[in-house]
Amino acid sequence: MKAVANLLLQQWIHARAWVLVAAVFVAATFLAKYFVPWEVDPTLIPLARCQVIYGLTLVIGMVLLPALYAEAGRSQLTRNHRLFWRAQGLSDSKYFVAVCGICFVAAAAVVLAGTVILLLVRSVDLSVASLIQSMILTYLAVIVCAPLAVGMTQWVNSSPATLLTIVFNCVGLFGPASVNAARNTAGAKGEQVFWETVFTVIPQLRLGDQSERITFCWPPIPMQGFVEACGYLIGWTLFSFCIGYVCWRKRL
Amino acid sequence: MKLITIPAGTAIGYRPNQPIIKAEERIELPSKGLFLLVGQNGMGKTTFMKHLVGCLPQSKGPMDRAVYLPERFDLPEYLPPRKVAKSCLNHEARRQFLGDANVLKVEVGKEFYKLSKGNKQKTVLAFAIARATDNQSKVLLLDEPLSGLDYAVQKDAWILFNRERQRRLVILSMHPDHIETPPDALLVIKNGRISKVEGNFESWGDIERVLTGESLTVSV
Structure with missing residues (x-):
């Protein structure tokens, strides 16, 4: 299990996708000031940088990471790594956990982004507690789909798996607002029940989108609300893990 | 000392009612040595190897500490x-x-x-x-390990195989154009049956005779 996780990590480091991500982060940090009237008010620059870095972290987490998860899962099947490791006694569950362990790479990206924002945050009004909460929720939201993407790749190619995972993330990010609007305007009883059900069932990944908190320097979320939000996202990750594992196990 | 025993009547395949290979007689493999798994294309050599390492739906589960190198592995x-x-x-x-x-x-x-x-x-x-x-x-299973390799490299690979056969049971699935060292025995898959054939196989011709012969009962 350790060997598989180690190998995947090395593979990611050598694939150098992180170089591109780092370059985008660095470029965005320097270009962020052009999104605000910094000539008028130079104090806006640090805040703009915080927003851009956070926004990029979210976009990369929701769009690029699914592609990496899917590629990692698919390569295990197509390169016959599953047969190779299973023959050596690595059980399906341990193997799946090892491959899903790649979501710790997402943690590294989020921690890095958080650290950069933390360095910039001194000159804006955002509290450190608020930033840490935002980063934790963002991380939990971007890893929800990881086991699902890995499991799906045992049945479909990595491209459709990536696409489906991105759609899942988009539904979770933007769906609740649209469904909520429909729920509020629903007239008939049946229509109300329908939208209510949809609202309850869809993943509320919007909890991981804390860009407004960063933009407007909102105070930290009350502890109970924060714990509930974390619990909700962890619950979805576990659900995704179960579905992903079933897909993984059914195919060898 | 016997490491692997395949009881007579064992049916091997992906589905319970559709076996690809059957072992009509009991097959015992020792804990050390080199065995060649031979058979024509599509006869079930890979299926048999997957069965041994527990990677088929019907097999019991992974063997204790086996290494299986699939034909396509990157x-x-x-x-x-x-x-x-x-x-x-x-x-x-x-x-x-x-x-x-x-x-x-x-x-x-x-x-x-x-x-x-x-x-x-x-x-x-x-x-x-x-x-x-x-x-x-304890077991090293190599599926077509020499395909695509030139003669000189095949010769070098045999140095490794001969070293490994002293340490563990080595099963090679291959179409050996050139056998550097005779194997301990053959595992022959023919007409949906797998048998262990012992003898002195010093050349591909010796193996070919077993494969093309009418009967598999050529044990010496």
């Missing part, structure tokens, strides 16, 4: 073999891997995707053998 493409070895081999196995790579003339510092087809094949062969050392495997 290392991570952006990693040089040396890094792969560092990631998942212990010190002893890594030393062996680097030594074997030297015997087989593999460039371990180049990224895997930059290696030629033959070099990739040699790398994964050395890697699989090193994994067997790493987890002290």
